[in-house]
Amino acid sequence: METEKLTELKTGPANGAPEPLEPLIYELGAPGRVGVSLPKTDVPEAELPADLLRADLDLPEVSELDVVRHFVRLSQLNHSIDTGFYPLGSCTMKYNPKLNEDMARLPGFALAHPLQDPTATQGALALMYTLQQWLAEISGMKAVSLQPAAGAQGEFAGILMIRAYHLANGEGHRTKIIVPDSAHGTNPATTAMAGLQVVEIPSDENGDVDLDKLHEVCGDDVAGMMITVPNTLGVFETHIKDIVDAIHGCGGLMYMDGANMNAMLGVAKPADLGFDVMHYNLHKTFSTPHGGGGPGSGPVAAGEKLAPFLPGPVVTVLEEGDDENPPLYGFTMPEQSIGRLKAFWGNFGMMVRAFAYIATYGAQGLRSVTDHAVLNANYIRARLKGVYPMPFDRMCGHEFVCEGHWKDIEGVHALDISKRLMDYGIHPPTNYFPLIVPEALLIEPTETESKEACDRFVEAMLKIAEEARTNPELLHEAPHVTPVGRVDDVLAAKQLVLCCRPIPEHGA
Amino acid sequence: MSYIPHTDADRAAMLEAIGVGSLDELFDRVPAALRFPKLNLPDGLSEMEVAAELRGLASANVHAGDYAIFLGAGAYNHFVPSVINHMLLRGEFYTAYTPYQPELSQGTLQAIFEYQSMMCALTGMEVANASHYDGATSLAEAATLARAVHRGKRTKIILSPGIHPQYRAVARTYHQGNELKFVGDKGSATIPDLIDMLDDDTAMLVVSYPNFFGQIDDLSGLATAVHQAGALLCMVVDPIALGLFKSPGELGADIVVGEGQPLGIPLSFGGPYLGFFATRKKYVRQIAGRIVGETLDKHGRRAYVMTLRPREQDIRREKATSNICTNQGLMALAACIYLSLMGKHGLRRVAELCYHKAHYAAAQIDALDGYSVDMTKPFFKEFVVTCPRPVAELNDYLLEHWGIVGGYDLSQDYPNRANQMLVAVTETNTKDEIDTLVEALRDHEAHAGHEHTH
Amino acid sequence: MAEWKTPEDLKYTENDEWIRVEGDTAKIGLTDYAQDHLSDLVFVELPDVGEVLTKGEAFASVESVKAASDVYAPASGEVIAVNSKLDDAPETINSDPYGEGWFVEIKLSNKAELNDLMDAAAYAKHCAARE
Known part of the structure; x- marks a missing residue:
């Protein structure tokens, strides 16, 4: 059955159907072609173990120019920060400085092997150590581990640390993690992965955590609470101190999801707010590129209680330096570490970029980053107010949520508005998140967008609101000018063509 | 300043539109006593100065360019052809987000689809996901899959001591909160010794191919024994070795994971790398991570889209197969280009x-x-x-x-x-x-x- | 506001399953309200014949493009037939939730359990209350 589907696929489009935008790499080239030149063997050839070898390898046969053109053409089918505005809420799509790319590619970083003797890689270790210190300072936390490869892994580390802390104190009965209903899906998913139970609590009409409901679930079975600050609705919790006190009061620990740190730099330190542990997203707050879905980097920062449980290894000073000599850095495992989260030391290439970013801005600059991120978000919010319904009419952080529908217009949804924005050359906001706002559009402009860019976005949004009334079909049929029209995701899920090659016989 | 484009006039106009008098007023909701703490960080630097500082740090490392x-x-x-870096430096690829909006992401989506196809070809498996963080976390996620396939009723994972020590450590970190037990790797067990450990509580047996010491173990009969015990066989592989040696599919593997760094990704002091993950189609709904599928757009044109989304955290929340959001998108692209060039x-x-x-x-x-x-x-x-x-x-x-x-x-x-x-x-x-x-x-x-x- | 079909001859659960009792056996499926909210279904996972269901346990799952959901047994009993047509045509649940879109047939082990379920009028109210 698989093979049938594949044959059909290789014969190209059915009669009358439009040509694919770009052939698959497997549909290019010719038998015998190779895209790279390799050296001759300069040593005597050894005998290959015939009975262990594979008969065939089903890879493309294309030239270097075939490859270059193919991937350049593919790249041109993408929207990106480098090509246009990208107000994707909770993702912080800020400009990714070019310098940082060059720095990560310096041979001393890009060609260093992770298992060399640490005395031979003191530059890399010094960079990691400094970044740990900087991230500790920004959060007010005691210590940082750069191990986690992404925000989700940082979260996982944080929750495992909370679990390990309670176990170490003989309180293994603390198995509940409280999560607000506005939380990112990673929070409950992380809790489940750590073997703990999720207790979801509702938000009140202001978008804050419902304090009464919170008090009801506080007890000696609570391990901790995960919360995003500012929350996913874009607002600073009014009662953050009451929330922290309630959880600490019942013996739980506070986890801060750092997804929204772009609204916090130099404005408040998570540790000062009472958090025990948090993660950063270097790919959001500190401008390391999203890469079309990774790599990210999600360092985890911990206060006094949880620092010994950090994932490791982390970089520490083995011998203090003096005026003449730099310190000697090395890798050590925190005392009661939850363990390793990945091989080697974390996504080092992302650390280089984040280091360059923080070094560029410095203390005052980082505060200015947050100032302008929040300024842009509030500016757009103010300009869209009265046109798009807003569930929470108050000052926002670096993002805000509005609703992509109108009571008096039947059949226009957030999805239609999102797709229509594409026709104006703008990437849609995050839609249908947070789940608690109907037809949510979560808008995050970031600080690197100019007033003109914000204005262009506002104009497009106002125009679309008008089109929703005068010509809703324009929205339903959108996008009109993108490389492909609306994509049939139901068909994709039903046919499940996940690979374009025939399945080898033995695979069945 | 730096990458912030606002002029004084911009700021004034924007504050006025918002209806506040200063930037500080934007933060009135943060408790006053905690607001605007001093950050003890160095002053900001110019582009030249940052570059000089980082060059200094880089030059303090021994690296494969000089040694x-x-x-x-x-x-x-391994050798990395020049084409890869040129393609990775295209802003359209590296400054894009996860391809949630298929109409604006066909480039990323098709590249992932091609990557998935090549990983299937290389491993002899039927499906591959869009990648995990690295080889070690791919192994940890393989254990998650084995647990799901057996619905939590089998609790033992047998690990060969010939698997990378750090991979084994990561698998244990991931599963410290559940009932899985990892056994077999503390001594110097051989493949027959591992087979002897199989029982009706075994969810999965994992071997490395080649093993951590570079050797190709004799794996004949292994798959049969594992399957007779009702368990899954997972192989941790070196993708370059699969250019020469029999594919894990041919050897009867159910899950194939490994580190994709050798496929055109620089050493970079240990990351970012690429965890590949491939398995049989019947397990596709239980695997973690992004998967791209082929479909049509409304004009009937071939197009690509992320599929099987309900497994994922943003929809399934605590019932998701994993909390993973990202894949190693750009690294998967590097591997896809590498495998295209090498062919x-x-x-x-x-x-x-x-x-x-x-x-x-x-x-x-x-x-x-x-x-x-x-x-x-x-x-x-x-x-x-x-x-x-x-x-x-x-x-x-x-x-x-x-x-x-x-x-x-x-x-x-x-x-x-x-x-x-x-x-x-x-x-x-x-x-x-x-x-x-x-x-x-x-x-x-x-x-x-x-x-x-x- | 949309109107959902709630045939009179069925009993319903709060989780939007229906059960049609025919003597000692009963067919089970998902309601019109459920299929409408899940949107186009793309995959169904069904139990095997011979499995014994306990009232309230998840015995099947359905998946659309945007959601996945467990299906819970409205009553206890052994599975005597499964609607394998759904494997290839899960959309049948959307088009005919109370007919061709049935999930399993069970041999009821405790008919008294049926007394806790809602009738059509109560269930219709339950649907309306959630809009």
């Missing part, structure tokens, strides 16, 4: 070069007085050298006097392997480099031997 390197152990100095013939050629050079190096070192190489089993690009003295001492000497980064000191992970060095040889190591290594080892023994006699 001959025989260190592997999970990260390898059917090039990858085989790279693998053969590794094989020949490693065998040449092994034979030369084995011939040295005091050194021996275990060549009892077939091996690929790494081999274990038993040395006359501690590996750390040899490596210091190699680096200081010969400009060579020596092999991996196995005693760090295996206490019974004192004085054993794991040497990696790839297509980038020339005969000259290998001969120099051999000469250096001989030279050291001559000198050290000399010192010892006096």
